[in-house]
Each structure stands twice: as C-alpha cells, then as structure tokens.
Amino acid sequence: MPSATATPRGAALPSPTYPANVMDLPHFAPLEVETYYVEPVATDIEVFYTIPGESWISWFGALKSGGATDPPGSGIGISILNVTNVVQEGCTGHVAADPPVGPTVGDMATALAGLSPFVLTEPTSDATIDGFSGKHLELTVPDIAFQVSENGTVFPGCTDGELWSWIGKPLGNAFYGYSLPGQVEQIWLLDVDGTRLMIQTLTSPGSSEGDIAELQTIFDSIDIVP
16 A cells, blocks of 8 residues: 655645645635636536735635725625525525526526615626626615624624525525625626536725726636636
C-alpha cells in the first residue's frame, strides 16, 4: 500500500493552481486577484470569472462586505448556481413552493417576478451572456422595517427576521442574504445547452462606485463552459 508523505514542519505549502475551483476553498475564505470557477451542483457546466481586487471572499461566486462608511449590513456579491425552486413567500412563507417551479428559464423567471414581498423593478426581458440566451429581471428589497443587531441586520416583521427567495444547492435552504431595504438583485436565467443556469448580483444602497465597478468587472469576465 502506498504511504502518505507528510509535509515537513515549517515547509511551504504548494501554491494553488489557477484557475481554481472556488468551492474547494473554505467558506468565506479570502480570494486572490486571480481567475476562479464554479461547477454548479448537478450540472456539467463550469463558469469562470476573475477577481479584480482585494477583500473579496469565497462563495459560489464572490462576496464583498461594505466599507466602514457604508450602511450597516451593506455589501455586494455574485452567485452562480443551478436554481431549482423558490419559497412560497419571502417574508413569512419560508417553505418551498409546492408544486415546485417548472424546469424552463421562463418558468423560473415568472416565479421570481411574482415573489412577494420583493418589488419587480425591471420586468423580465430577453438577455444573452457569453453567447447563451435567457431572461433578465431585477428585484428590489421593499421598504420594510429593519433593525441593526449584533449579528447584522434583521427584518423584525419576517420569520426569524429574514427574507428568503430562491432555492438551489449548495444552499441548505433558500437564499437569505438580504439585509437592507433598497438592495437590488439582478438575475439572469440562461439556457446552457438545456440546463438552466442562474447568475445573480446583489448590490446595497450606499455601495461605493469602486465596489460596484469591481462587481461589474467580475460579471464581464464570465466565461461559461458547458
């Protein structure tokens, strides 16, 4: 039987090879200014993207917290996944829609566009990313009561103080990364050779122009490989 060879104490660990699979990193680990990729669960797709600056952390995409002068709970991010369903209602209906959303891009676009209490600020329209066609829509977190707590911000009128929305692995439940009224969520739903792929960006009111420009740079760098 082959034996494992231990790394000598104090020896330098091998440098990671890029592009790297971001899901091989620990949760919320710092990202280098390098190219990463995501393999959405239950697909044969690889989606490559490049981190253009510091302070981004790992996710099935990338996240960046707001700066010291930004509102509490603010931040920006991009998510890339195989979305499978939505919740029944974002504030108080934290259970999966039953029957679940159908398999097409149009099915999911319709479900998200009608998901309460989010405000549909840009209606569904045709879109193309990296040569793959689909749909785009924009949702905004409504002007509902929120409170700043030691653990971030909460929506006291919602179950567990959280807003929930779309469902898809690797999340155990639904996405609930909302923290402020006025956060804008842009969603692209693409048909990638018969597989539905979602690319989502989230920005907060007060996010700096520099952070938003970096997020746009990440989005513009996307390369989808079926």
